[in-house]
Amino acid sequence: MARLQNRPGQGRRRASHSMESVLTEAVALLDEAGPPALTFRALAERLGGGVASIYWYVANKDELLDLATDHVIGSVLADIEALPGSADPIDDLRAMSVTLFDAIVARPWLGAYFMRNINAQSNSIRLYERLGEQTLRLDLSARQRFHAVSAIIGVVVGSAVDLGQEPPQEVLDGAVDRDTYLGRAAAAWRDLDPAAYPFVHEIVDEFDGHDDADQFRSALELTLAGLRLQAGARVG
Amino acid sequence: MARLQNRPGQGRRRASHSMESVLTEAVALLDEAGPPALTFRALAERLGGGVASIYWYVANKDELLDLATDHVIGSVLADIEALPGSADPIDDLRAMSVTLFDAIVARPWLGAYFMRNINAQSNSIRLYERLGEQTLRLDLSARQRFHAVSAIIGVVVGSAVDLGQEPPQEVLDGAVDRDTYLGRAAAAWRDLDPAAYPFVHEIVDEFDGHDDADQFRSALELTLAGLRLQAGARVG
DNA sequence: CACCAGCATCGAACGTTGTTCTATCGTACG
DNA sequence: CGTACGATAGAACAACGTTCGATGCTGGTG
Incomplete structure (x- = not known):
């Protein structure tokens, strides 16, 4: 079987990658279709190269996902370090958390892979450190800070996993938008027996057309309120 | 090509399944090796039948996972409904949450699949309802209850996702146990520059050999404290 | 200038997975 | 006795992660 390529001036160019380009295109694929x-x-085609070449940069798909995740966490970290900062460490914790949450909203796939990186990848550890430094300004024990x-x-x-796992394929395809999808679930809830499901009926209107950001903010406020209480209780 | 089976008294028996047996064996596989x-x-072999037969019971693997998840959520729900109950709805919320958490600790795979079922599968909705009913005993708005x-x-x-994603394969293989794995990560943290990572150094001793249950309990207490504050603030 | 080492790339192949197609079995009912 | 239908199954398909062996390219050395 004769080789057809490899003609000097005419043949198909060999692709030349870099770690940067591999991660950038990997993130682009994740952003576009999850x-x-x-x-x-798909990644090889995007890079204009062969499939096996990617294995020169990453050992396997898990590592590719880890590095791609840490790659975008790097920009989130930059956003967080650029925050102004305030006199109240809890206000700063809130601002950082919202920044992180917004990043995950923009990239729903991030939520699923973020956590397993915290112990290992560099940018994730720095992010962890930045959050933790705010707790150093609170009157807490080391264990309380860790927790x-x-x-x-x-x-x-x-919260991120909640909203990241919602689209059951039809939403991502664009066939059904998120509001009608939630509305459909809400309709099913309304069909339940009100006597057996009093709570579901109580909150179905809140669920229908709810804003994920509100939901997250409320959960965050509960935790921060508890934290402020814990820090305050120690002083007096 | 002659058919070899199908002899009346001797041939290989046809397998006869049921929805119950399919889900039970699916859960067993998940429990044993994730x-x-x-x-x-693997599921077909365990059931002693053919691969395609499973598709008579479930439409695809997503549905299999959803049903298997809801199957075990059913027993969690039974545990939760068997709880004694107390005068304080927040105490009841805590007891229910701990029961759910314990179930996920026993079945780490559950954490990843639990959330996407809440809007759809029956046992998950009932679990959601039982939690919500406790908030009906608190002085809150519908939106506050939902949140x-x-x-x-x-x-x-x-918390469950945190501990469910930790084992990076060597732990599951039994080659490395969880404590030495955590210890290894802790050692890497200790190698970081103390000036650049003051928080990490502050809490590394807490991280090393920490108990996931403690970590969860602390996070839960913060949220419950915030909730109690919110409910109390509304009365006076 | 020729040559070689090693970095980087690539096509092809392998094994495994989810899924579908089509054929078949077995039983309850007329 | 036969027929319709609930239920089962083997074989094949496409897509995936991964590996193998071979090949191209490039910078330094004689």
Whole structure:
């Protein structure tokens, strides 16, 4: 079987990548169509190269996801470090959390992969550090500080996972938009027996057309209120 | 090509399943070796039947996961409904949350699939209802109740996702146990520059050998404290 | 200038997965 | 006895992650 390419001036160019370009295109694929769209073949085509070449930069798909996640966490970290800062550490914690949450809203796939990076990848650790430094300004024990940061990240990720897993494929395809999808679920809830499901009927109007950001902010405020109480209780 | 089976008294028996057995075996596979172990072929072999037969019971793998999740949520729901109940709705919320968390600790795969079922599957909706009914005993607006339940579930799932995603394969293989894995991460943290990472150094001893249950309980207490404050503030 | 080492790239192949197609079995009912 | 239908199953397909072996390119050395 004769090789057809490899003619000097005419043949197909070899692609030349870089770690940067690999991660950038990987993120682009994730942004455009979610995790299922990130395949080695799709990524290779986007880079104009072969499938196996990607393995020179990453050991496997898990590492690719880890690095891609940390790549965008880097820009989130830059946003967080650019925040003005205030006299109240809890206000700063809120601002940082909202920044992180907004980033996950913009990139729903981020929520699922963010947490497993915190212990390992550099930008994620720095983000963890920045959150934690605010707790150093509060009168807490080391254990309380550790738990406080875990709680805040838990709230962010918990809310993010909630909204990140919602689209059941038809929303992503654009066939059904998010509001009508939520409305459909709300309609099913309204069909439930009001006697057996008093709470669901109580809040179905709130659920219908609710804003995820409001939901997150409320959860965050509960945790921050508890934290402020905990810090205050220690002083007096 | 002659068919070899189908001899009357001797041939290989046809398998006869049921929705129950399919879900039970699917859960068993998930319990034994996690999500990667749940394949249609492995499930079919366990059921003693063919691969395609499973598709008579479920439309696709997503539905299989949804139903398997709701299947075990059913037993969690039974545990929750068997709880004694108290005069304080927040105490009841805590007891329910801990029950749910314990179930996810016992089945780490549950955390990843639990949330996307809440809007659709029957047992998950009932669980949502039971949590929500406790908020009906608090002096809150409908919106506050909706957000409170979302916040609590967010805390549970956020903590659960944290501990559910930790094992990076070597822990599951049994090659490395969880404590030495955490210790390894802690050692890496200790190598960081103390001047650049003051918070990480402050809490690394807490992180090393920490108990996930403590971490969850602390996060839950913060949210419940905030909730109690919110309910109390409305009365006076 | 020729040559070589090693970095970087690539096509092709392998094994496994979810899913579908089509054929078949077995039983309850007329 | 036969027929319709609930239920089962083997084989095949496309897509995926991953590996293998071979090849191109480039900078330094003789």
